[in-house]
Amino acid sequence: NASGPESLDYEVVESAAYREDQAKRGRWHYRSYITLKWIYALLIGVGTGFSAFFINIAVENFAGWKFEATFIIMKHSYFLAFLIYAMFNAALVFSSVYIVTQFAPAAAGSGIPEIKGYLNGIDTPGILLFRTLVGKILGSIGSVGGGLALGKEGPLVHTGACIASILGQGGTTKYYVNWSWLSVFKNDRDRRDLVTCGCAAGVSAAFRSPVGGVLFALEEVTSWWRSQLLWRVFFTSAVVAVVVRSAMGWCTHGNCGHFGSGGFIIWDISGGQEDYSFYELVPMAMVGVVGGLLGALFNQLTLWLSKWRRNVLHKRGARVKIIEAVLVSLLTSVLSFGLPLLTKCRPCPDPEKYPDIVCPRPSKHYGNHVNFHCATDHEYNDLATIFFNTQDDAIRNLFSTRTQHEYSATSLIMFLSMFYSLAVITYGTAVPAGQFVPGIMIGATYGRLIGMLIVNLSQKDNIDEGTYALLGAASFLGGSMRMTVSLCVIMVEITNNLKLLPLIMLVLLTSKAVGDAFNSGFYESHARLRQIPILESRPQRYMRNRTARDASSSTKVVQFARIAQVGEIVCTLRTVQHNGFPVIDHLQSGETVVIGLILRSHLLVLLQHKADFQHSPLPGGPHAYRYDVREFAKPVSSKGISVHDISLTTEEMGMYIDLEPFVNPTPYMVSEDMSLSKVYNLFRQLGLRHVCVVPRPSSVVGVITRKDLLSEE
Amino acid sequence: NASGPESLDYEVVESAAYREDQAKRGRWHYRSYITLKWIYALLIGVGTGFSAFFINIAVENFAGWKFEATFIIMKHSYFLAFLIYAMFNAALVFSSVYIVTQFAPAAAGSGIPEIKGYLNGIDTPGILLFRTLVGKILGSIGSVGGGLALGKEGPLVHTGACIASILGQGGTTKYYVNWSWLSVFKNDRDRRDLVTCGCAAGVSAAFRSPVGGVLFALEEVTSWWRSQLLWRVFFTSAVVAVVVRSAMGWCTHGNCGHFGSGGFIIWDISGGQEDYSFYELVPMAMVGVVGGLLGALFNQLTLWLSKWRRNVLHKRGARVKIIEAVLVSLLTSVLSFGLPLLTKCRPCPDPEKYPDIVCPRPSKHYGNHVNFHCATDHEYNDLATIFFNTQDDAIRNLFSTRTQHEYSATSLIMFLSMFYSLAVITYGTAVPAGQFVPGIMIGATYGRLIGMLIVNLSQKDNIDEGTYALLGAASFLGGSMRMTVSLCVIMVEITNNLKLLPLIMLVLLTSKAVGDAFNSGFYESHARLRQIPILESRPQRYMRNRTARDASSSTKVVQFARIAQVGEIVCTLRTVQHNGFPVIDHLQSGETVVIGLILRSHLLVLLQHKADFQHSPLPGGPHAYRYDVREFAKPVSSKGISVHDISLTTEEMGMYIDLEPFVNPTPYMVSEDMSLSKVYNLFRQLGLRHVCVVPRPSSVVGVITRKDLLSEE
Ligand SMILES: Nc1ncnc2c1ncn2[C@@H]1O[C@H](COP(=O)(O)OP(=O)(O)OP(=O)(O)O)[C@@H](O)[C@H]1O
Ligand SMILES: Nc1ncnc2c1ncn2[C@@H]1O[C@H](COP(=O)(O)OP(=O)(O)OP(=O)(O)O)[C@@H](O)[C@H]1O
Ligand SMILES: [Mg+2]
Ligand SMILES: [Mg+2]
Known part of the structure; x- marks a missing residue:
């Protein structure tokens, strides 16, 4: 218990020394203090923006090289291609888990429960150190680039928080970069505000969703809130948006290798369904219910598995953690390479009926209709399109509008069950792991399945499978994380489609209500598992x-x-x-x-x-x-x-x-x-x-x- | 002082009676209490949605009849047309001010300062009564339909709050509609939560902006916040969105007279500028600065005028208030009818170069290029397009994209100065008055002016005046009301264009910063003027x-x-x-x-x-x-x-x-x-x-x- 989390002191100790100090401070001191806070907000934004950019470039390039190499070798031998693919993945995952276990144990996992705890008043040792920051960045490049069923978005929140905290004390304690004028922020109260900014910056950078970032910080992570803080958090988010945009602008000229076409989530679905009829609210509510059920199940399964890991597996030391992660990586490689091999290819859609669709996808491009282990050149493998691809591209393909009948139901069901299991198994290995993107993948898959069902039943043209995929994604996240407003805004911002707002709200409300009937939210229950004693906003009844x-x-x-x-x-x-x-x-x-x-x-x-x-x-x-x-x-x-x-x-x-x-x-x-x-x-x-x-x-x-x-x- | 505002009691009085009562209550009681809260959230949403719908139908129809009649008579005599126009306006305004002064004095003004005070713990007498609700609804129909320089959006927030409070006590106290199972909500604490829902519902209904409504309630009006409440507020907002949409769907079949083409703000600017170059950030920041200056000036002027009104004019009783409002209405009629008469018409744009533009606007239609007192049929009057129109249509015209060179700078400047003065004078008359729409009008005008300047200077094609108008609108609201996140989301939701988010953020940050250098926000300073002692979230330094x-x-x-x-x-x-x-x-x-x-x-x-x-x-x-x-x-x-x-x-x-x-x-x-x-x-x-x-x-x-x-x- 001695090394467990400890409370933070937010209270002002009005000791004699403090009073004397306050009396000394003039108006000028106060001004410079405020100015400094704003400068910090700026710096946090810039820092987080660039970190996110760096992670994205690295991940996209690693993944790009991997798929390029695999596709080239595949022309000669599928077995060799698989070997290369699996080795590449394993090597990346190994580097990630090695860094995390050896140097930055606090960088494992999502980090959001810990940050949430921090802002609630509980300090988990090591969570905001410089080494954790480095471990988080490098680790998530390895684990996401290595194709595991996890995302880089959650870790970015933690990254933002670390940057904020480290900036807030003017460098790392290790190296005593310690200017006296910076030590105004050395108390827990000011640090808390900075960390809040950092969280918002993280989400803002992860999804390019500035308003979503503010709301995420507000709804999910902070426990106290002041309107001054709102404004500063908003500013940080805006800075992140500008930094990311500028950096990406620089990349459009091909300066960043494989980055530029993929990376940085914006899954535009502007071509999709604009309107909805009333009877559609029924299947949409159904999507919500399914999301609530699957989300609650996901929480429960990861909870059990994490408990088992904590009590049995991870007690045996770092070696076991490393082996575990590499094994999971191998399993992921086998499934994502092997399953598409077993599926039959489907003929490309009639080019006369659908002149826009390029099928199969030309090599070195990203998009739908991947030709993978197909007999002829006019076929594509629908399972490979989502499974043998980076997650960003897979989601883009699942969300894609006006591509009815692209996927067969069997492929989607197979993908859903496999990916769901992988996501459950992967969470809790000793690598940085976010739950947003896998959640979106899972949700989009069953959403699209339901959409296909509706399209078949109703025979109407204006129903779009991509829209259902989006709603499915929202519902799964809602059912697992139980956020509402922030998730809603994030979904709208990443898909760039405001018209769907009421539908997303409906789906989120349903899935959260269903999920809440079973267990508590993902971050909360994992915080509880890690014995981070978060105080809810409301007292218990017995009190x-x-x-x-x-x-x-x-x-x-x-x-x-x-x-x-x-x-x-x-x-x-x-x-x-x-x-x-x-x-x-x-x-x-x-x-x-x-x-x-x-x-x-x-x-x-x-x-x-x-x-x-x-x-x-x-x-x-x-x-x-x-x-x-x-x-x-x-x-x-x-x-x-x-x-x-x-x-x-x-x-x-x-x-x-x-x-x-x-x-x-x-x-x-x-x-x-x-x-x-x-x-x-x-x-x-x-x-x-x-x-x-x-x-x-x-x-x-x-x-x-x-x-x-x-x-x- | 005895009739001044009084504090609310949010504290739990743990008296013996209370403890006994608590002990009696079982789990079931608690469940039903929670369920009831959700039912109330639903009812508030439905109630506010329908009220907003009713107000909109009424306003659009009154305004529609007015303009129809005026245009018909104008063919015969301009003088007669003016008389009809002015009488119509004066009659509507008279009815509004009469209702307000005689029956519901608390319905005058915006109501947001009072609601803000209520949620901060200060009860202004009469602010949440049933008669205030009725006065607010009828009054704002009269004052907005009567063409005054004020909006119906602020009053809707008050309306929502009233609905919430009245529902919360199960009817009006006057008529003793008082079921015992409803009296769970008879304490100030529960009422506060309901009123918060009502505020969000009001904004959500006013702008059809559900997320904006939640954020408005959060950022601007409430002083306490809990995450449970967030979810319920979100639900209420979603209900409003669905109700409004369904009601509007019913109107598309021509069931609602003039309503259907106008009404219910959605100023789609999707055709506008999608991208921006870096040098454009300079003029955009300039828009922000101008917004901050004009907004702060607006606050100051209305403050002085309100002080004078309170101390001198309105002391003389209701008669003076009525006369004042009617005079303001006459002045508005004279300006909005007379000034366009004095402007020279402009020739319609070359139909070969701009095949999309219909010029002049056919009668009984809404849109740009109003033909008003023009010599030939191929001309339009640019001042009449914005001045002699309902505000919603005027804003739509100001925001309209791909209509470069539609307005002459002189017309815009003349409109700006006249409308600004009118808005200053009108605020504080004894009618329900919102500041959003006039603020958007003012901001859009100078935004468009700056946009025209930039178009002329840069000679680039991708710069759009409509986009600058939008930014101008955001900047003026930011400079006057000093909201950030909520305003940003509202602007994005009403213009249905997410791409402009970072620009809006930039503009809002600038204008708020500039405005804050001069005085405090609109609602705050007016609350102070009315002696509503709102406690800021942060203690003063001397404390x-x-x-x-x-x-x-x-x-x-x-x-x-x-x-x-x-x-x-x-x-x-x-x-x-x-x-x-x-x-x-x-x-x-x-x-x-x-x-x-x-x-x-x-x-x-x-x-x-x-x-x-x-x-x-x-x-x-x-x-x-x-x-x-x-x-x-x-x-x-x-x-x-x-x-x-x-x-x-x-x-x-x-x-x-x-x-x-x-x-x-x-x-x-x-x-x-x-x-x-x-x-x-x-x-x-x-x-x-x-x-x-x-x-x-x-x-x-x-x-x-x-x-x-x-x-x-
Ligand atoms: N000075 C004290 N004398 C007696 N009992 C105390 C004292 N301080 C705390 N306690 C009791 O001891 C228990 C645990 O105290 P402890 O100080 O470890 O707090 P904690 O909840 O673990 O938080 P922290 O993170 O601050 O350690 C509590 O039940 C508390 O009532
Ligand atoms: N019981 C009391 N005995 C002595 N002084 C009191 C007492 N209650 C309040 N005061 C003082 O009287 C002043 C005004 O008190 P009052 O009770 O009118 O409160 P208020 O701020 O007007 O709020 P409210 O809306 O509750 O009336 C305060 O400065 C307070 O310190
Ligand atoms: Mg302890
Ligand atoms: Mg008193």
Whole structure:
């Protein structure tokens, strides 16, 4: 438990040092602080945009080379081609899993549950380090380029968050790139805002969906929100959009190898269905229901598998993780190469009836109608079109409009079952893994299947299979991730078609409702599995009938006297795990009074510095505060000092320390019979770490109402 | 001050009665409560959708008849046509202002500042009544149909909120339509959620922009937000979209008179500019700057004018208000009819070069190139195209793409200055008034002007004036209302063009930044003017250096003893204006202890019921609680009982009452030296009404951390 996640301190510690610091700061300081925040928002946008661009170029080029080589060799030998293909994949996946397991264990998986936890107030060790960033970028190039059934979009959110956090502390802690003017952002509160920007930037870069990014940050990851922040997040997203667009503009001139035709999701379906009749709402709701069911099943299966992995497989160390990932890669290669081989090719559509369709696809191009293991040149392999392709192209093909009857139902069903299983198996291997793109693939496949059914049943011309594929994709994501507004906007932005908005909303509402009947959302349940204790926005029902006093553990409160003996402090810190301790003072009248709460981390800083030790157990004169507020700031994503790092002589142990200047004199307090649900609201809404439960007060010295809080201008 | 806005009580009063009530409620009760909330979301969506539809039909038909009649008579006499036109307008405006001043004074103006205040915790009297709803709907039909320079979109937000609130209490209080199962929503907290849904529904219906509606509610109006609420708001928006679409589908068959061709904003600009070169970012940023300047000026001018109106003009009573509105209407008629008369017509574009353009517009049609007071049949009047038209059509014409050189710069400048002045003058007359559409008109005009400049300077073909008009519109709204994300999404949804998203973002960011340099946003400053004390999300800087004790007024706290004499209570309530009073008890040991806070409204209920009066000044036995929690609920938008309504005999005055069962035993407390900015955060984030300032506690009986708040499953 000692290495488990730990809470963040968002509360302002209004200690004497802080107050002095605040008093010093003028208007100018405040201005520069605000300006800096905006500059950071800009930098985060630029950084995330370029990272996304880099990942995309790399992935597209690796995949491009792979398919090019495979297709060339295929002309001579299918077996050799398979070997090359499988080796290429395995090598990429191996490099990914190697980097992750050896250098950046925190980069495995999607990262979104951890970031969500971070913004909820829980720090998972290592999640925002520089090495995690590098591992995430390189790892997702390997795993996505290696053709695994996972996406690069989720990891980009994590990447954005890492960039934000690293920028926020002015470089990595490792290399002590540490300018004093940057350390304004060294507290958890400011860092939280930056990380929010980073998340939005990640989504914005992943899908080229700036508004979707803002909404994703708002709906899915953050727990607190302020309207100032909204504006800054929006700005970051806009910057990302501009950066990505410029970078892509540079690539259109063929500067980026295979990148340029694929990459960077925009699956334009503007040619599709514009309108819908009312009876179509029934099959569309059906798509939603199927999405809810399959999504909930997906969550459940990955959850079980992850549990098993955690408890059994991954306990055996990094070697097993590497072997596992490579085996999954081989399985993926076998299926994606082998299954199309077993399917019969289909004749190309009549070129007179469909003059627009190029069939089969010319080599070195991307598009529909892949000719793979076909007898003649006028045939195409529909399974290969989606299975033996990069995921981006496969989705484009599934979404493609005005290509009715391109796929046979058997191919789609076979693909659906195989890919679904692969996606379930792949999630949880020790590589960076996003769930968006596989989700879209799965959803698009059954969506298109349902669409084919409707086309056959209704015999109407204006029904488009591609539109159903889009709705299917939305429904699966809705059923698995349970987002609504943000997903809706992302789907609209990536398909560039606003007309379908109401339909997407309908499908999302259905699939979320169906999914919610079974289990909780993907990120939530995986956060729970990883023991990231995220607090929901609403208290549990049982909390209404419990009081704060019942809730706080029944043992005695561990507290310190104002002038405490150093040895006693060290001893207490060694024996209990708590992170906050009330500090008590005795008045001359003999009564006790609580003068505040002191944090373990602050105590440790004091013990390490030793500068405030004194020989007498009496309060000294007015203090000259040797400390800067910043010295108490904890570095990001690390445990800070531990009590075991502190070595003190016996003499020092016998000395005293006056804690008064260092306590937080005004922790939030609740009276002991407040219901736990009210305490919960306080805790959750303000992002607290400690709430002191106190007896009823003996008097009220004032009442603060709205009038007292209005600006005095 | 007694009739000024009053705070709402969002806090849970955990009185004995409440606890008993909670204990009674089972799982089933909770389920039905949730279901009911969803049913309400549905009903709000349907209600708002139909209201919007009704308003649109009415406005379009009135305007249609007006223009039809005017154009027919114009063939005979221009003077007669003007008379008819002006009379028609004046009659509509008169009916609007008459209804508003006589029956629903709260329906005047935009309503958004008040709703914003409501969701921030401030109740403006009368703002959510049934009569306000009716006044708002009828009034905005009159004022918009009457051609004033204001829109129907802002009032729709208010309409949606009213519908939500009225549904929420199961009908109007006036007619006592009051089913007991509906009264679950009679507390301020639930009502707040419903009103949020209503706001989103309003925007969604006004612009047919469901996602924009959700974001508007989130960014501009609400102050608290929970993710559950997001989903419900999203659902409401989707319902509105479906309702509006179905209703419009019914109208395409000519069932709705003039409605069908115009109405319901969707200004499709899909033919416009798809791409932009980098140098264009400069003129676009310029559009943003101009928008910021003009928007800030607009805010300032309307503010001054409103102040003057409030202090001078509108003090003279309803008659003056009516006369004022009719005069403004006459002025509008004169300008919109007269100015086009003075402009010279322009020859129609060469039909060979532009075969798509129909010029002049055939009669009974809507579109560009209005023939108005032209010498020949192959001419059109560009000023009449925008000025002598409904606003929706005018905007469509301003946004219209591929119609380069349609407008002369002089016409646009003349229109801009005239319309800007009209918009400034009109806002603040006693009619329902939205600022969206006039803002779009103004912005589109100067946007198009700048676009024309760029077209002339660059001589490039792919630059489109319509696109600049759109950006101009965004910039003006951004500069005046200072919204970002929601405005961006609304603009994209109403123009149905996603490609322009980054440009709109850029323009909005610039214009908001420029505007913020001068003054605060439109709604905020008007809320301040109306003395709606909205609390910003962030504390003021000076609050860091003040303590809670300093902030609470220096006079003694007015408090009650647990067993208080009725006469004393009445006397206190009469002499002070406070709304919350601490209640003190004396322990046997002689110490005092604060047992809670009692609200004025609850005291008044007790005084009115008289059931709990007792003769002895000692606490009675265990109480049989005669009260239901609901009896303490205040009806919406009314002051509830006043202390002057209560009549008590002298004997009753001498009796006692035990307040203990009725107090809120757990008000939020802060210790006296907490900085005011921390108190502010507590107050604002939790939506409180009272915070008790208490001395430091003498001991801590427990510490609550995250672990204690995690679910116990
Ligand atoms: N000073 C204290 N004295 C007594 N009990 C405490 C004290 N601080 C915390 N506790 C109790 O100990 C339990 C765990 O405390 P701990 O401080 O480890 O918090 P936590 O929930 O793990 O969060 P964190 O991430 O801050 O460690 C809680 O149930 C809490 O009520
Ligand atoms: N019980 C009380 N005893 C003494 N002073 C009080 C008490 N309640 C409020 N005050 C003070 O009186 C002033 C105004 O109080 P009031 O109760 O009218 O609140 P308000 O801000 O107007 O909000 P509301 O809308 O609830 O009336 C505040 O400055 C507050 O500090
Ligand atoms: Mg702990
Ligand atoms: Mg008051």
